[in-house]
Amino acid sequence: MSRILTMARAGREALDWEMERRDEIFVLGEDVYNFGGIFGTADGFGAKYGPERVINTPISETGFIGMAAGAAMAGMHPVIDLAYIDFIGVCYNVLLNTASKTHYMSAGQVKVPMTLMIGTGGGYNNAAQHSQCLHATVAHIPGVKVVYPSNAYDAKGMMHSALRDPNFVIYLTHKGTAGVGWMGTPLKTTLSEVPEEPYTVPFGKIAITREGSDITLIGLGMSVHECLKAADELAKDGISAQVVDLRSLAPLDRDGIFAAVKKTGRMIVTDEDYLSYGVSGEVIASVVERDPTVLRAAPVRICTPDIPIPFARSMEQAILPLAAKIADAARKMVK
């Protein structure tokens, strides 16, 4: 049976299913016991699984993520809630040098199966230190898988995949897509039919979220939804836009991206992360290094510019990669 779920509830369902069956999975993070984590992915788990498997931690991200890595090395599968990606600064070494590299440095002797859930993004006026995306920063680390569902179906399937993966997986969710109360009414396009049975969504495959023939709009997380909105606008002008959801940054589906761009010959990459040294450059380079001649026009990037996120709504809205900008760029490119 399928129901329409939010991403947060869909992810929770997968985690719950796996935890019921596998003793090696436990959850830790700040306030996971009472609050169930930033998106409520462990909502109610405190009562259900007890404080041994749902561990409230001090505000010690280096300490508890390092601890999680050690538990993973010793046969557990920790699931960590890091709330906001802005906080990676205080624990980056564990991501960069420990969890991601131990398997390699030990030539496979040691496995580090752990899932790190992090919320990304802004758009709700939380200013420069609580609105960042930074997904390119974590995706630049070798030895970690980075996935980024943008709808409930993928949220559940990718959570199952993450929990069954013998590697360090960073599972990102844009705050605005999760469908949690404090971010307002869930976006329609994030809600999807979610089967009750468990299923996996493989990493490293893009999704074609909307078919189209004139132009390819590529996004991830929240920007997928901005692309979809833009595609609706463009349809009114008779422009048929294909929308690609990257879904997985590491591995990145370069074949899928290339095929999708080739189909229309035009590409716009949207990204709420900072423009430079990020996803947008990587995606464009991945296409043109195969064959620049598939492009009938110069590719365009609609990203957050290289500036800290301003607090005031007037300024923040102006710098975000919103649908109107995407649609404008698409119109210029197609005409």
Next chain:
Amino acid sequence: MSRILTMARAGREALDWEMERRDEIFVLGEDVYNFGGIFGTADGFGAKYGPERVINTPISETGFIGMAAGAAMAGMHPVIDLAYIDFIGVCYNVLLNTASKTHYMSAGQVKVPMTLMIGTGGGYNNAAQHSQCLHATVAHIPGVKVVYPSNAYDAKGMMHSALRDPNFVIYLTHKGTAGVGWMGTPLKTTLSEVPEEPYTVPFGKIAITREGSDITLIGLGMSVHECLKAADELAKDGISAQVVDLRSLAPLDRDGIFAAVKKTGRMIVTDEDYLSYGVSGEVIASVVERDPTVLRAAPVRICTPDIPIPFARSMEQAILPLAAKIADAARKMVK
């Protein structure tokens, strides 16, 4: 008067000149007092300037870089030695959220003039946690300038520029280019005529390190020298390669890059940092988003693949972006 200097000595000369004249400059980091920092940039400064201005710190990178940021906010200009960029993991928050964003978040009330010197790179079998480049990681942060001299002339001029800049500047040096003893004989191409007088090299301008007309080889730090070696090889085959030294990642000279690529119609981007979500993608995207038709062939990236750096020389040499790979790719592209 000019002399031939190593990068390390050239940078030291600039720092010494500024410190002699400006009380607000002081140096801090692990072992700077006795060892003068990783490249000896503060060699002998302990005796000359005393322990108040040359501060040996505990192994507390979050603590002392945070402290440096506060000193900068209060009118000083700290110069920090962080040794290896692999260590950013334990202090990343100071870079990401404090030093880079305070000026913006205070709407210009607070300035954070500080210079963070970091060594990058491998090639000497120091394995996965002491050989990384990670320059894309720091260059992705808005509000920080990231510069990367690759020869002695620029090392001095950019050090003067950094010390006179009212912003947070990350000054990177590839260990293999610095010309310090423990990395062996200095590379010829890093040594240059260095005037005794102070001078500045502006940030945000590429250097054309070698003129050429058939293909443009773009690099930074160590990979500039691999490009130069490749260009020598290619010259023997009658291929004229232009070599571009990016020198500055933030700001990035997109105009200069575009012009250099347009001139030859062919580009290879080399980078010792991990391939994905790095400099190579950004450089390629910067060109094609202006005009993909300047390219007469698909651009090629010669970078360190997305794997941790292996220890053994047989494996490390195989994954580094060395001249032979660059020359091979160039030959294929030109013929």
Next chain:
Amino acid sequence: MPLSPELRRNMYRQMVRSRAFDDAMIGLYWVGKTPIFAFANGPLPGELHCSNGAEPVGAGVCAALDADDMITADHRPHHVAIARGVDLNAMTAELLGKKTGLSQGKGGHMHIYDTRVNFASSGIIAEGMGPAAGMALARRLQKRPGVALTFLGDGAANQGAFHEVLNLVGVMKLPFIAVVQDNEWGVSTSKKESTAVARNSDRASAYGMAGEYVDSNDADDIYLAAERALARARSGGGGTILELRTARLAGHFMGDQQAYIPEQMKQIDPNPLYRAKLIREGVLSEAEAAAIDAAATAEVAEAMRLAQEAPYPDPSEAFDHVFAGADA
């Protein structure tokens, strides 16, 4: 300075100014956020961490400071900022994201900067530790007076930055005070659950520095303890961990129902207690106290009026202030 009536009246005044400010902000915060709550809605969007209950900390410590002293505060900065003398109009405007705000709308409530009174704050836990130590170091190098204080929560004392910076302060004997505000909670996690010792001030011995705990949430006691720590710092005696029992009456942030707080842990409002004490001890008459209360309410109302009338920044201003100097 002894506890003069003047000083105590002023501490009370700062406490009610801070409370009036927070109450006004809470009122405004809910505009546009009911019946459906979302951070992004209304004229005061984003997260909001109010200081209700912690006013004695700001008032008591700041009353003991000199103009030369420097402060870094955390995600809950209002009570400290106000007691320190941060421009109330400009601070109000900043919370509303207006052009007339301290940071011209760029900062918001966690990023309060007022260089006029050496005040800064930021939103990453324990982030203020290093910068405060650096401010203290800068003054020493510049041969200028000034003690640096960082205000942080009890939860923040478990961050690595706390340890690294206190060790640096200990080694360098910097004039530095870590004001640990013990409200027993870090979001929904109790101090008992998160902290291996009952008092963070006892951790001072790990850094060769002084530690003091004040158990009362009373401005007088806090003032006197701050004076002791400041005297130590000014005379070259090094740093102090000054831990102050306080309260967090309005929850972690707006929207926090505090259902996790057991009945016996309900916290007491310090402001009416201090008011009653000053009246009881003849420092204030009821009428004088009422006048202070009314003045604070009026001052905040005026600040709010000005802020609401002020313009929003132009979208293009987002691109200003990324860099200082020629690239600005």
Next chain:
Amino acid sequence: MPLSPELRRNMYRQMVRSRAFDDAMIGLYWVGKTPIFAFANGPLPGELHCSNGAEPVGAGVCAALDADDMITADHRPHHVAIARGVDLNAMTAELLGKKTGLSQGKGGHMHIYDTRVNFASSGIIAEGMGPAAGMALARRLQKRPGVALTFLGDGAANQGAFHEVLNLVGVMKLPFIAVVQDNEWGVSTSKKESTAVARNSDRASAYGMAGEYVDSNDADDIYLAAERALARARSGGGGTILELRTARLAGHFMGDQQAYIPEQMKQIDPNPLYRAKLIREGVLSEAEAAAIDAAATAEVAEAMRLAQEAPYPDPSEAFDHVFAGADA
């Protein structure tokens, strides 16, 4: 277990095995690096941090361990690895970057992993803290026995990770021991210059745990202190900071001239002292001691021979082991 002759002979044996290993590595290290020194040259490239002088720490602590116990070590891991029983042939081959190495040449000397004996090490300062705590936690969750130990330097005790993890250990009462090896230096910076307290073991009170300092660099004393800490951990008594005075006779790493060390701080070699003590106390005869010494030298020579004869990994192997499972 009491200090039996058998145990003490074995500790001595581990000390000389470790010394023989390091001396052999130092010899090989300089091959190809004279007259001009460069990290990259010769059959043993990269940085090399030898354990000469610290052998009693590895021998004394590891002699007290059970097979179930788990270790994370730091950039100076040889003495601990060898005393723990890491495969000496495979470890030697790893330092030489050979296919037969513990990590098939991927790790090098700072990244020694041998899951057979629950041993891991890594090169970022204090990085082993969290993983060791996690191993202890895993065992608790799995209802399996085992104490986790992390070996780190005195310099590492000023890292944030030290604080965060000890607090976690304190709160969770994990069976955990932080073995702080006090050799008085972190590279060229003295403990006095870098650390606000004389003894890191005194910092234990900041985490509600036990702290003990052993001043002798003597394997017997270290063994007994380790036994006390282990007994506490096994009986649910929580963690210990066990700080051990030790020595760093071969400098921070190869190439370090140690010119910064003043004459009066010159360190003493513990190995001949322990040898003489065991002979004096009748635990070993001179001949038995000589036999142990000779056996160690021979064992290392054989390991070196095997390692030198072994093949280098094929360049293409660099791409293996990035991920486990289907993507491997």
